[in-house]
Amino acid sequence: MLADVRACRLCAAHLPLGPRPVVRMAVSAPVLVIGQAPGTKVHQTGLPWNDASGDRLRDWLQMSHAEFYDPAKLAIMPMGFCYPGRFARGGDLPPRPECAPTWHDVLLRHLPHVRLTLLIGQYAQARYLGIQRAKTMTETVHRFEQFLADGLLPMPHPSWRNTAWIRKNPWFESELLPVLRDRVKDALAG
Known part of the structure; x- marks a missing residue:
C-alpha cells in the first residue's frame, strides 16, 4: 500500500516541485500524527517533520529523534502527502484537496492498533472532527478534552x-502538553 501511495501522481500538475508523497507508518503503530503537508525541506529529504516544526513537535511529545521516526511507534500521515507550493505573500499553500479523500481511509484500514491520533492544524481538525470542531482552531484545541474519549487530540x-x-494561550503548555505526553506514553505502552 505504501508503495502505491509513494507512486501517486494524482495532482502532479499542481505541484511546483513535482510529486514526492511523504508518509511513514507500520501496521503496529499505536500513535498517528495527521499534519498538514510537507514543506520544502521535507520534500527534499523525504523525511516527515524534518524541519524546525518537527523539532518543536518532538519537544512537545518529549520523544527522541529515533522514537519519533520509528514507524512501529508513530505513524505519520499528512492531509496532503506532497509539498503544495507557496502563497505569493509567503507561507505554504493548503494541502492538495485530492490527497486525503483518495488515501486516508485506505491507509487507516491498515492501522488497526492506533490508540491516539494527533490532529495537527485546522485541515486535519476539519476532516476528522467535522461538525464537532469549534468556530476557531483556538477554541477547538482549548476543548481538547472532549475529543480524548475518541482517541483524538487536536x-x-x-x-x-x-x-x-x-x-x-498559556493553557496550551500548562494543560494540553502534559495530557499529550501522558497519552502518547500510555499509547506506546499498550
Missing part, C-alpha cells in the same frame, strides 16, 4: 508562525 501546528499563538 493541536496547533508547531510552526514558528504559531509562536505568538502559543504565548497568547
Whole structure:
C-alpha cells in the first residue's frame, strides 16, 4: 500500500516541485500524527517533520529523534502527502484537496492498533472532527478534552508562525502538553 501511495501522481500538475508523497507508518503503530503537508525541506529529504516544526513537535511529545521516526511507534500521515507550493505573500499553500479523500481511509484500514491520533492544524481538525470542531482552531484545541474519549487530540501546528499563538494561550503548555505526553506514553505502552 505504501508503495502505491509513494507512486501517486494524482495532482502532479499542481505541484511546483513535482510529486514526492511523504508518509511513514507500520501496521503496529499505536500513535498517528495527521499534519498538514510537507514543506520544502521535507520534500527534499523525504523525511516527515524534518524541519524546525518537527523539532518543536518532538519537544512537545518529549520523544527522541529515533522514537519519533520509528514507524512501529508513530505513524505519520499528512492531509496532503506532497509539498503544495507557496502563497505569493509567503507561507505554504493548503494541502492538495485530492490527497486525503483518495488515501486516508485506505491507509487507516491498515492501522488497526492506533490508540491516539494527533490532529495537527485546522485541515486535519476539519476532516476528522467535522461538525464537532469549534468556530476557531483556538477554541477547538482549548476543548481538547472532549475529543480524548475518541482517541483524538487536536493541536496547533508547531510552526514558528504559531509562536505568538502559543504565548497568547498559556493553557496550551500548562494543560494540553502534559495530557499529550501522558497519552502518547500510555499509547506506546499498550
